[in-house]
Amino acid sequence: MKIIIDAFGGDNAPVEILKGAALAVKELGVNIIAVGDENEIKKAITSNSIEENGISIAHAADIFKMEDNPVSIRHKGNETSMAVGLRLLRDGEGDAFVSAGSTGALVVGGTFIVKRIKGIKKTAIGSVMPGDNGPFMLMDSGANIDCTAKAIRQFAVMGSIYMKNVLGIENPRVGLANIGKEENKGSQLYIDAYEMLKNTPEINFIGNAEARDIPFTAADVVVADGFTGNIILKTYEGTALALLGNIKKIFTAGTLSKLSYLGVRKGLGDFKKKMDYKEYGGAALMGLTKPVIKAHGSSDAKAFKNAIRQAAQYSEKRVIDGLSEHLSKESGDDD
Amino acid sequence: MKIIIDAFGGDNAPVEILKGAALAVKELGVNIIAVGDENEIKKAITSNSIEENGISIAHAADIFKMEDNPVSIRHKGNETSMAVGLRLLRDGEGDAFVSAGSTGALVVGGTFIVKRIKGIKKTAIGSVMPGDNGPFMLMDSGANIDCTAKAIRQFAVMGSIYMKNVLGIENPRVGLANIGKEENKGSQLYIDAYEMLKNTPEINFIGNAEARDIPFTAADVVVADGFTGNIILKTYEGTALALLGNIKKIFTAGTLSKLSYLGVRKGLGDFKKKMDYKEYGGAALMGLTKPVIKAHGSSDAKAFKNAIRQAAQYSEKRVIDGLSEHLSKESGDDD
Known part of the structure; x- marks a missing residue:
């Protein structure tokens, strides 16, 4: 199981996010792709003695800020860690994506980059x-x-x-x-x-x-x-x-x-x-073709680890197959 | 100050309502008109040794039940304690009305019996x-x-x-x-x-x-x-x-x-x-030409006494004069 994470989303990014990722590797046996500025991630890992085993880095130059317009995540040129992470998910580089960043941007990005399952009206x-x-x-x-x-x-x-x-x-x-x-x-x-x-x-x-x-x-x-x-x-x-x-x-x-x-x-x-609520991970974005989890903005390492666990279960338990089976035949006529 | 009360509204009527009324007479110095079946009220007062000083009775044969359609309170023939109490208020027999009965009926009854202040769109x-x-x-x-x-x-x-x-x-x-x-x-x-x-x-x-x-x-x-x-x-x-x-x-x-x-x-x-919340009395029906208070359905004597206090203040502090002054000149065109 490989989980893509937004290393620069949330109030306590990147340190607590990366600590949570290391906990997830150790406790859940998953692999992590941490998305964000490569140098910053390396620096955070070194200066906080975070175990880097099981964590690989995918570079993204920018950060999606809370005040940014959520719709901007759709743009092709958007190089925020959230947008890059969602594209990696779309392209099959990992099984699920977790971010503690802007909810609005994650919903828009999920809908337009990862896409909804056919027949589903709304990303919820x-x-x-x-x-x-x-x-x-x-x-x-x-x-x-x-x-x-x-x-x-x-x-x-x-x-x-x-x-x-x-x-x-x-x-x-x-x-x-x-x-x-x-x-x-x-x-x-x-x-x-x-x-x-x-x-x-x-x-x-x-x-x-x-x-x-x-x-x-x-x-x-x-x-x-x-x-x-x-x-x-x-x-x-x-x-x-x-x-x-x-x-x-x-x-x-x-x-x-x-x-x-x-x-x-x-x-x-x-x-x-x-x-x-940190025990339960975060919120599941539902209706998308791949699992996306919104972790709480205030997530600490433990909360973020729980969100990663939730993402792994979302993937493993074949929720999306179930959604496709039940809803893909619905017409889209009254959206 | 004379407060009209619905002796048969709420889960603990009539005993706790009447006990609350007696407390209000003693502590707040108000007079009470208790509306409801006269014999039942007298029996409740006697068998619970409630001090009847300051409490007069206005007879009403029926009780508005929670399952009754709220709109029925409007009917001329409605002889429930709530309807009779609201008519007494309309006719100037008291300064305010308090009921722990059906909220829906009280809103409908307030609106159609007591009436709204001119210019006010909604009873709230x-x-x-x-x-x-x-x-x-x-x-x-x-x-x-x-x-x-x-x-x-x-x-x-x-x-x-x-x-x-x-x-x-x-x-x-x-x-x-x-x-x-x-x-x-x-x-x-x-x-x-x-x-x-x-x-x-x-x-x-x-x-x-x-x-x-x-x-x-x-x-x-x-x-x-x-x-x-x-x-x-x-x-x-x-x-x-x-x-x-x-x-x-x-x-x-x-x-x-x-x-x-x-x-x-x-x-x-x-x-x-x-x-x-019992400390604060109940909810004020706003927009009516006279003060009406909805006490909590589960009111005990103390909560009901607090609702009576709130009704007395609603009247005494000239809230309705203030509402008339500020809102009566508004047009009713987009109701």
């Missing part, structure tokens, strides 16, 4: 999220502000195949994110999507997943348009950050509370691990 | 939410699935007046809920709303409030269409419930962890109070 972001009763996939979590009901139906099929193949969940429960459980809830898009999902025999549609229940793993696959999905993702993250920040403050407030921490350290540690 | 739900840096109003949090940019602009003006008059926040910061900070983020509705908000001199518009920052009180007034607002509200509540449930489990897991609780009890208690 499937974020694997920690839930109270196990992880779930939230999809689309931000690629498509405007969606049709048919696109949401495809998200459901894609998410089901991913959760079954990669996370081993048999017959994953699909829920439509919504403001209530009843069938007629939400905007016309949601009423239409409900009707379509109900009539899709290859998925296990369980109805609306009310936003309040989503953190309790109301469904294994939660589908939504990209605007709503991103609002859910970010409200979830923000609320968790605010609450856990307060809990931390309480424990560090004084001597007695610091002592108290000792008594619940293991419980809190286990809980933190359960809720740590 | 302004929920006062606990944030990490103080409470904020989320509006619309569920009344209007479909909104125009102009309606969102009115939510901003209404929310600003409420937060200034009732919570005493000078020059409240208004943020547009969105998936990113940049001006061009979101669907066309959000791009249009941004433009309108930017050009509304009477509010302090600070730009987009990214969903991740909303729990940190990114703005004092967060505006959104009702679908998105309700998704934010419910994701926020669900995430908080899931996390706090886990924290509780950790502390009750064994003897050592129970002992640990003693060391952080005060800190956790203060935090719980800060995050307890």
Whole structure:
């Protein structure tokens, strides 16, 4: 298994990215192609004593910056590490691609360089999220502000195949994110999507997943348009950050509370691990002809290693074969 | 100050509602008109030894059930406690109305019985939410699935007046809920709303409030269409419930962890109070000619008392005069 990585994407690039790559070589037995400025990569490897065994370098002169227009990634002359990495993936130089860089650019680049599977309307972001009763996939979590009901139906099929193949969940429960459980809830898009999902025999549609229940793993696959999905993702993250920040403050407030921490350290540690989205890697770009993973922008070495593991599984578990089989026969008439 | 209450709305009606009313009489010095079946109310008061001083009863034979069609509240023959209470408010029998019953029915009933202020497009739900840096109003949090940019602009003006008059926040910061900070983020509705908000001199518009920052009180007034607002509200509540449930489990897991609780009890208690939405009362229905408060469906006596306090402030602080002054001159042409 050979994974191509964007060595210059994310807040902690290139050092943490390369450390994560070295961890992945050691722990997962994969090979890595690190894309980016060759001299900079060599320098980072040497000065941080990173084990370079299993890591080869593919040179790319530029870096895709967060403020760059995502659409510029399409241009032939774009020599950013992200664009070069996606071209290497397209050309079969590796099995999957991982970047912690700009999500927008990765979606555009994936769609126009790697290309979508025939019949699939939209490239979607499937974020694997920690839930109270196990992880779930939230999809689309931000690629498509405007969606049709048919696109949401495809998200459901894609998410089901991913959760079954990669996370081993048999017959994953699909829920439509919504403001209530009843069938007629939400905007016309949601009423239409409900009707379509109900009539899709290859998925296990369980109805609306009310936003309040989503953190309790109301469904294994939660589908939504990209605007709503991103609002859910970010409200979830923000609320968790605010609450856990307060809990931390309480424990560090004084001597007695610091002592108290000792008594619940293991419980809190286990809980933190359960809720740590870094454990699950990143978000899978779905609908492309090859596996692309978006790692969190703030990824450290461990998070990036987990994203590489996710990319390897995405490839190994033949998710894309499953998507092609189920969706390539669909007409493209209402895109 | 005389507050009309729906004695038969909410999960814990009528006992907790009446207990809350008695608390409000005692602590806030208000008078209460409790609407509902007279015999049932008298029985509940007697058998729970509720102090009836300051509480008068207005008879209503029926109860509005959660499964009833909200639109039925409009009908002249509707004798539910909610409909009768709203008519008493319309007829000037009290200064404000509070119900913990069906939100949908209260919005419809408020709009058609109490009526909107001239010039206001939509009745909106302004929920006062606990944030990490103080409470904020989320509006619309569920009344209007479909909104125009102009309606969102009115939510901003209404929310600003409420937060200034009732919570005493000078020059409240208004943020547009969105998936990113940049001006061009979101669907066309959000791009249009941004433009309108930017050009509304009477509010302090600070730009987009990214969903991740909303729990940190990114703005004092967060505006959104009702679908998105309700998704934010419910994701926020669900995430908080899931996390706090886990924290509780950790502390009750064994003897050592129970002992640990003693060391952080005060800190956790203060935090719980800060995050307890019951402290803030309920949600204000905005745009109506008289104050209507929706208390939480699960309100206990204390929560309902807080909702009564909120109703009294809504009336006393002349929020509706402010709304009329700012919005009654608007044309109704793009409703």
